[in-house]
Amino acid sequence: MFPKQRLRRLRRSENIRKMVQETHLSLDDLVYPVFVGEGLSEPQVIESMPGIRRIPPQMVHDEMQEIRADGISAVMLFGIPKVKDGLGSAAYDQDGVVQNAIRETRRSTPDMVIMADVCMCQYTDTGHCGIYKKGAVDNDTTIQYLGEIATSYAKAGVDVVSPSAMMDGQVAAIREHLDKGGYTNVAIMAHSAKHHSSLYAPFRDAADCAPKQGDRSEYQVSYANPRQAMMEVALDIEEGVDIVMIKPAMTYLDLVAESRRRFDIPIAAYSVSGEYALVHAAHAQGMIDKNAVMLEVLGSIKRAGADIIITYFAREVSGLLR
Ligand code: PBG
Ligand code: ZN
Secondary structure, eight states, rough: TTOOOOOOGGSSSSHHHHHHHOOOOOOOEEEEEEEETTTTTTOOOOSSSOOOOOEEEGHHHHHHHHOOOOOOOEEEEEEEEEETTOOOGGGGGGTTHHHHHHHHHHHHHOOOOOEEEETTTTTTTTTTTSEEEEEEEEHHHHOOOOOOOOHHHHHHTOEEEOOOOOOOOOOHHHHHHHTTTTTTTOOOEEEEEEOOOGGGGGHHHHTTOOOOOSSSSTSSBBBTTTHHHHHHHHHHTTTTTSEEEEESSGGGHHHHHHHHHHHOOOOOEEEEEHHHHHHHHHHTTTTTTTHHHHOOOOOOOHHHOOOOEEETHHHHHHHHHH
């Protein structure tokens, strides 16, 4: 104890500090979300997400090369279709916006890790993450559709499918569909503990997927229920998931840390649109230093135990990490 032990000894110079640095943020850990809008002729800015745009399908090729040139090796694709209907049919159309973007990405950047969101809320006329039956989202019908969507992405050449619908049994159903189709090598990164969060608001502008009526509390986990969240993670592992995800990130770091303690499977954390918007809004007001805060936020997610971070900051932070 003091005066013998002095922790300041190892903080005396930058190079000593670097030697004892315990956790590291790397570009290799980051996944950049990309929004593709069917039928767009120009990119569309998203007011609530400064710097993020919906891009037209014909821009996917060049955009992917630019993202790759920034040193980012993984993207998460989201599609905004032209047509929505009761069965979300554009979601599993082999000529759909995501399926085409997967093929185009594979052509333009063959070594890009292609991940794609598997859900129905952009595609259903209700804006809910599943098929509506008798006034509610029908779980067991929906998971069959999620299996169809995943298989259509696999056909297009996806590496990782990422179900975000929070339906029970979605991982098992998707695994079964993929394996039956011969896509045993396509991995599943599930939004395992996806919370009913107000931090998704900017994303709903970006993806046009807000529920027309009600909310998602019947399928997403309450922020007050950490034990349920851990059950979600455990069940996904039993169902054969390859990577689990905690979402959002910043306000759920306790669950990232708890998952790291309990499980050996890779863990992803999704730093969601609201987390991005908070930092940008405060920066625009001159209240914080965006770059420093961005590094601290992403660093804290790593420190909590995440292997992978899905983040809208990926491109902005790339220059700082290289
Ligand atoms: C919908 C979906 C949402 C997000 C990803 N997929 C929003 C929601 O559940 O309403 C949020 C991502 C973000 O806010 O960045 N399946
Ligand atoms: Zn959804």
